[in-house]
Amino acid sequence: MSGWEIKGLFYQCTARTNEEYKVELKKRQRLMIILLLLGVLTLVVMAVLMITKFDTLESYTAGFFCGVGTGLILGGLLGVRKIQKTMKDEAALKEARLIETDEREQSISAKAIHMTLKIMLLSIYLLLLLCSFITVEAVTVLSLLVAIFFLSYIISRKAYSQRM
Amino acid sequence: MQTRIQELRKERRITQSELADAVNVTRQTIISLENGKYNASLVLAHKLAQFFNVTIEEIFIFDLEEENL
Numbered sequence: 001m002s003g004w005e006i007k008g009l010f011y012q013c014t015a016r017t018n019e020e021y022k023v024e025l026k027k028r029q030r031l032m033i034i035l036l037l038l039g040v041l042t043l044v045v046m047a048v049l050m051i052t053k054f055d056t057l058e059s060y061t062a063g064f065f066c067g068v069g070t071g072l073i074l075g076g077l078l079g080v081r082k083i084q085k086t087m088k089d090e091a092a093l094k095e096a097r098l099i100e101t102d103e104r105e106q107s108i109s110a111k112a113i114h115m116t117l118k119i120m121l122l123s124i125y126l127l128l129l130l131c132s133f134i135t136v137e138a139v140t141v142l143s144l145l146v147a148i149f150f151l152s153y154i155i156s157r158k159a160y161s162q163r164m
Numbered sequence: 165m166q167t168r169i170q171e172l173r174k175e176r177r178i179t180q181s182e183l184a185d186a187v188n189v190t191r192q193t194i195i196s197l198e199n200g201k202y203n204a205s206l207v208l209a210h211k212l213a214q215f216f217n218v219t220i221e222e223i224f225i226f227d228l229e230e231e232n233l
Contacts, residue, residue, distance in 0.1 A: 016188070098184075104193040104202050 009113065013100040021097040022087055029083045036076025042069035121146070166225040170198040172216045187211040 011028075015021035046065035049057055086092050099105060124142055131138040173183055180198075184191045187208060196202035204212065204224070213220045 098188065098190055101188065102190045102193055103205050103208060104196055105190065107202075 009109065011100065012106055012109075013097070015097055015101060018090065018093050018097060021093060021100075025083050025087055029080055032076045032079035032083065034076075035072050035079070039069045039072025039074075039076060042072060117149075121149070165203050165230070166200050166227070167197055167204075168223050168225065169194070169212065172218070172223065173198075176216070183215070186215050 011024075013021070013024055015024050042065055046062060046069060049065075050062060086096055124146055128139060128142050128146075131142060169183075173180070180191045180194045184194045188211070189208065193202065197204055209220045209224060212223055216223065
Protein backbone atom coordinates (compact mmCIF):
# COMPACT_ATOMS: atom_id res chain seq x y z
CA MET A 1 0.00 0.00 0.00
CA SER A 2 1.46 3.35 -1.02
CA GLY A 3 1.61 6.32 1.34
CA TRP A 4 -0.92 8.22 -0.72
CA GLU A 5 -3.63 5.62 -0.14
CA ILE A 6 -3.60 6.45 3.58
CA LYS A 7 -2.93 10.18 3.03
CA GLY A 8 -6.14 10.27 0.97
CA LEU A 9 -8.00 9.75 4.25
CA PHE A 10 -6.72 12.99 5.72
CA TYR A 11 -5.81 15.36 2.89
CA GLN A 12 -7.47 16.65 -0.25
CA CYS A 13 -4.77 18.65 -1.99
CA THR A 14 -5.58 21.27 -4.65
CA ALA A 15 -2.06 22.55 -5.39
CA ARG A 16 -1.60 23.37 -9.09
CA THR A 17 2.14 23.99 -9.05
CA ASN A 18 5.15 22.59 -7.21
CA GLU A 19 5.43 25.89 -5.30
CA GLU A 20 1.83 25.63 -4.07
CA TYR A 21 2.47 22.01 -3.11
CA LYS A 22 5.55 23.03 -1.11
CA VAL A 23 3.36 25.41 0.93
CA GLU A 24 0.96 22.51 1.59
CA LEU A 25 3.86 20.25 2.60
CA LYS A 26 5.19 22.89 5.00
CA LYS A 27 1.78 22.94 6.72
CA ARG A 28 1.92 19.16 7.01
CA GLN A 29 5.44 19.38 8.39
CA ARG A 30 4.14 21.63 11.18
CA LEU A 31 1.42 19.04 11.88
CA MET A 32 4.09 16.32 12.10
CA ILE A 33 6.07 18.44 14.59
CA ILE A 34 2.90 18.86 16.68
CA LEU A 35 2.46 15.05 16.65
CA LEU A 36 6.09 14.65 17.73
CA LEU A 37 5.62 17.12 20.59
CA LEU A 38 2.40 15.34 21.64
CA GLY A 39 4.44 12.13 21.79
CA VAL A 40 7.05 13.79 24.00
CA LEU A 41 4.27 15.22 26.21
CA THR A 42 2.69 11.75 26.53
CA LEU A 43 6.02 10.26 27.65
CA VAL A 44 6.61 13.13 30.11
CA VAL A 45 3.12 12.65 31.62
CA MET A 46 3.87 8.92 31.89
CA ALA A 47 7.21 9.61 33.58
CA VAL A 48 5.56 11.99 36.08
CA LEU A 49 2.81 9.45 36.82
CA MET A 50 5.39 6.69 37.31
CA ILE A 51 7.28 8.82 39.82
CA THR A 52 4.28 10.19 41.74
CA LYS A 53 1.82 7.27 41.59
CA PHE A 54 4.13 4.31 41.17
CA ASP A 55 2.15 2.09 43.61
CA THR A 56 -1.30 2.61 42.12
CA LEU A 57 -0.41 2.82 38.44
CA GLU A 58 -1.52 -0.17 36.35
CA SER A 59 1.24 -1.71 34.22
CA TYR A 60 -1.19 -1.77 31.27
CA THR A 61 -1.70 2.01 31.52
CA ALA A 62 2.06 2.58 31.70
CA GLY A 63 2.66 0.38 28.66
CA PHE A 64 -0.17 2.04 26.74
CA PHE A 65 1.16 5.57 27.37
CA CYS A 66 4.72 4.50 26.45
CA GLY A 67 3.52 2.85 23.24
CA VAL A 68 1.38 5.80 22.15
CA GLY A 69 4.11 8.33 23.01
CA THR A 70 6.84 6.41 21.18
CA GLY A 71 4.55 5.84 18.20
CA LEU A 72 3.75 9.54 17.92
CA ILE A 73 7.44 10.52 18.16
CA LEU A 74 8.51 7.98 15.52
CA GLY A 75 5.57 8.85 13.24
CA GLY A 76 6.33 12.57 13.55
CA LEU A 77 10.05 12.09 12.88
CA LEU A 78 9.48 9.85 9.85
CA GLY A 79 6.83 12.24 8.51
CA VAL A 80 9.14 15.27 8.79
CA ARG A 81 12.03 13.36 7.18
CA LYS A 82 9.85 12.17 4.28
CA ILE A 83 8.45 15.66 3.64
CA GLN A 84 11.93 17.22 3.69
CA LYS A 85 13.23 14.56 1.28
CA THR A 86 10.32 15.17 -1.12
CA MET A 87 10.75 18.96 -0.97
CA LYS A 88 14.43 18.70 -1.99
CA ASP A 89 13.74 16.63 -5.13
CA GLU A 90 11.73 18.48 -7.83
CA ALA A 91 10.91 15.28 -9.76
CA ALA A 92 9.65 13.51 -6.62
CA LEU A 93 7.73 16.65 -5.66
CA LYS A 94 5.96 16.75 -9.03
CA GLU A 95 5.14 13.05 -8.89
CA ALA A 96 3.74 13.32 -5.36
CA ARG A 97 1.72 16.42 -6.32
CA LEU A 98 0.25 14.75 -9.40
CA ILE A 99 -0.82 11.69 -7.39
CA GLU A 100 -2.35 13.78 -4.61
CA THR A 101 -4.17 16.26 -6.84
CA ASP A 102 -5.36 13.71 -9.38
CA GLU A 103 -9.17 13.95 -9.50
CA ARG A 104 -9.64 10.21 -10.05
CA GLU A 105 -7.50 9.39 -6.99
CA GLN A 106 -9.53 11.88 -4.93
CA SER A 107 -12.76 10.36 -6.20
CA ILE A 108 -11.54 6.86 -5.27
CA SER A 109 -10.61 8.09 -1.76
CA ALA A 110 -14.03 9.72 -1.30
CA LYS A 111 -15.80 6.50 -2.33
CA ALA A 112 -13.54 4.41 -0.07
CA ILE A 113 -14.20 6.74 2.89
CA HIS A 114 -17.95 6.48 2.24
CA MET A 115 -17.80 2.68 2.26
CA THR A 116 -15.56 2.65 5.35
CA LEU A 117 -18.05 4.82 7.23
CA LYS A 118 -20.86 2.40 6.44
CA ILE A 119 -18.74 -0.54 7.66
CA MET A 120 -17.74 1.40 10.80
CA LEU A 121 -21.36 2.20 11.65
CA LEU A 122 -22.40 -1.41 11.10
CA SER A 123 -19.50 -2.60 13.30
CA ILE A 124 -20.45 -0.14 16.06
CA TYR A 125 -24.07 -1.32 15.87
CA LEU A 126 -22.99 -4.98 16.22
CA LEU A 127 -20.61 -4.06 19.07
CA LEU A 128 -23.44 -2.17 20.80
CA LEU A 129 -25.61 -5.29 20.71
CA LEU A 130 -22.75 -7.43 22.01
CA CYS A 131 -21.68 -4.99 24.72
CA SER A 132 -25.22 -4.59 26.05
CA PHE A 133 -24.79 -8.13 27.49
CA ILE A 134 -21.39 -7.39 29.01
CA THR A 135 -20.82 -3.77 30.08
CA VAL A 136 -22.97 -0.64 30.30
CA GLU A 137 -19.92 1.68 30.09
CA ALA A 138 -18.96 0.37 26.65
CA VAL A 139 -22.55 0.89 25.43
CA THR A 140 -22.40 4.52 26.64
CA VAL A 141 -19.04 5.14 24.91
CA LEU A 142 -20.18 3.55 21.64
CA SER A 143 -23.50 5.48 21.70
CA LEU A 144 -21.52 8.68 22.26
CA LEU A 145 -19.32 7.83 19.25
CA VAL A 146 -22.40 7.39 17.04
CA ALA A 147 -23.85 10.69 18.33
CA ILE A 148 -20.54 12.52 17.61
CA PHE A 149 -20.48 11.01 14.12
CA PHE A 150 -23.98 12.21 13.20
CA LEU A 151 -23.51 15.61 14.85
CA SER A 152 -20.21 16.16 12.96
CA TYR A 153 -21.88 15.13 9.72
CA ILE A 154 -24.82 17.53 10.17
CA ILE A 155 -22.54 20.46 11.13
CA SER A 156 -20.05 19.80 8.29
CA ARG A 157 -22.88 19.48 5.76
CA LYS A 158 -24.38 22.78 6.84
CA ALA A 159 -20.97 24.49 6.67
CA TYR A 160 -20.20 23.12 3.20
CA SER A 161 -23.69 23.87 1.83
CA GLN A 162 -23.16 27.53 2.73
CA ARG A 163 -19.85 27.59 0.88
CA MET A 164 -21.08 25.91 -2.32
CA MET B 165 -18.75 7.52 -20.80
CA GLN B 166 -17.02 6.70 -24.09
CA THR B 167 -14.32 9.08 -25.27
CA ARG B 168 -12.16 9.73 -28.35
CA ILE B 169 -9.06 10.46 -26.23
CA GLN B 170 -7.12 7.40 -27.43
CA GLU B 171 -7.95 8.15 -31.06
CA LEU B 172 -6.94 11.83 -30.77
CA ARG B 173 -3.81 10.94 -28.82
CA LYS B 174 -2.69 8.38 -31.40
CA GLU B 175 -3.39 10.80 -34.25
CA ARG B 176 -0.99 13.24 -32.62
CA ARG B 177 1.51 10.51 -31.63
CA ILE B 178 1.41 11.38 -27.95
CA THR B 179 1.97 8.85 -25.17
CA GLN B 180 -0.38 8.45 -22.21
CA SER B 181 2.35 9.78 -19.90
CA GLU B 182 2.86 12.90 -22.03
CA LEU B 183 -0.86 13.61 -22.09
CA ALA B 184 -1.11 12.99 -18.34
CA ASP B 185 1.75 15.43 -17.72
CA ALA B 186 0.15 18.06 -19.95
CA VAL B 187 -3.21 18.01 -18.15
CA ASN B 188 -1.80 17.44 -14.62
CA VAL B 189 -3.21 13.98 -13.88
CA THR B 190 -1.69 10.53 -13.45
CA ARG B 191 -1.24 8.13 -16.36
CA GLN B 192 -3.75 5.79 -14.69
CA THR B 193 -6.41 8.49 -15.02
CA ILE B 194 -5.78 8.73 -18.77
CA ILE B 195 -6.04 4.94 -19.02
CA SER B 196 -9.35 4.97 -17.12
CA LEU B 197 -10.70 7.81 -19.29
CA GLU B 198 -9.73 5.95 -22.47
CA ASN B 199 -11.42 2.78 -21.21
CA GLY B 200 -14.55 4.71 -20.26
CA LYS B 201 -14.18 3.61 -16.61
CA TYR B 202 -13.93 7.14 -15.24
CA ASN B 203 -15.84 10.32 -16.14
CA ALA B 204 -13.70 13.45 -16.25
CA SER B 205 -14.64 16.57 -14.32
CA LEU B 206 -15.61 19.68 -16.26
CA VAL B 207 -12.17 21.21 -15.55
CA LEU B 208 -10.33 18.15 -16.86
CA ALA B 209 -12.64 17.97 -19.89
CA HIS B 210 -11.74 21.61 -20.68
CA LYS B 211 -8.02 20.92 -20.25
CA LEU B 212 -8.22 17.95 -22.62
CA ALA B 213 -10.24 19.92 -25.17
CA GLN B 214 -7.69 22.77 -25.03
CA PHE B 215 -4.80 20.33 -25.36
CA PHE B 216 -6.26 18.65 -28.47
CA ASN B 217 -7.63 21.97 -29.75
CA VAL B 218 -11.14 20.56 -30.21
CA THR B 219 -14.49 21.03 -28.44
CA ILE B 220 -15.52 18.95 -25.41
CA GLU B 221 -18.29 17.34 -27.48
CA GLU B 222 -15.68 16.11 -29.95
CA ILE B 223 -13.86 14.22 -27.20
CA PHE B 224 -16.65 12.92 -24.98
CA ILE B 225 -19.45 10.90 -26.51
CA PHE B 226 -22.55 11.69 -24.48
CA ASP B 227 -25.01 8.80 -24.56
CA LEU B 228 -28.53 10.07 -23.75
CA GLU B 229 -29.84 6.57 -23.00
CA GLU B 230 -26.86 5.73 -20.75
CA GLU B 231 -27.50 8.92 -18.77
CA ASN B 232 -31.27 8.21 -18.60
CA LEU B 233 -32.22 11.40 -20.47
